[in-house]
Amino acid sequence: MPPPGIFGDWELTHTGGTSDWFPVEETRYYTNAFLIQNAKILLGYKKRGLGIHKYNGFGGKVEPDESTVAAAARELLEEAGISAPLEHAGTLLFVVPGNKWAHIDIFRAEEYSGTIIESDEMRPEWFDASQIPFDNMWDTDRYWLPLLLAKHPFAGRADFEKEGDSYILKRWWIGKKT
């Protein structure tokens, strides 16, 4: 059974951890976008804020009155300087006790227009799809990024606890569309 906050029919692919799922909080919406081309994936090295020094897709908060896909396109342009025909790939619930739940809609694209640039927030870098730097990414990305690469819709939840400046993964659940 999927954890609280994940709705619909999903087939479990990965789960683990021992703590209870953390309690319900208000939800805030975010986006995350990945570009895939010629068996390579474009990631950004985050230069500031939450997730600093990790590689990630490009994204951020959905503004009031903005659609999720419009937010994803805006963030991709702001953080990497490019536009792309984004397709929804999956959703991830990122939970830290005491914070709003982050509901992240994750997008993918295989083409783009414009020139990739470094922004104040992100330093873009292409990686071979077989050499994704999972050890330097959020801990559950290793479970769902292969589904994103395979174009298989997915949903997941990752509960972390903040210890000092680190986020420690406590419990996770990832499923793919049945």
Ligand SMILES: Nc1[nH]c(=O)nc2c1ncn2[C@H]1C[C@H](O)[C@@H](COP(=O)(O)OP(=O)(O)OP(=O)(O)O)O1
């Ligand atoms: N790939 C990922 N895997 C994961 O497990 N959690 C992620 C994630 N990318 C982002 N998160 C979490 C961390 C954070 O709580 C939330 C939003 O992170 P972002 O880096 O997108 O947001 P920002 O705070 O930088 O937003 P903006 O200031 O609007 O750019 O989602």
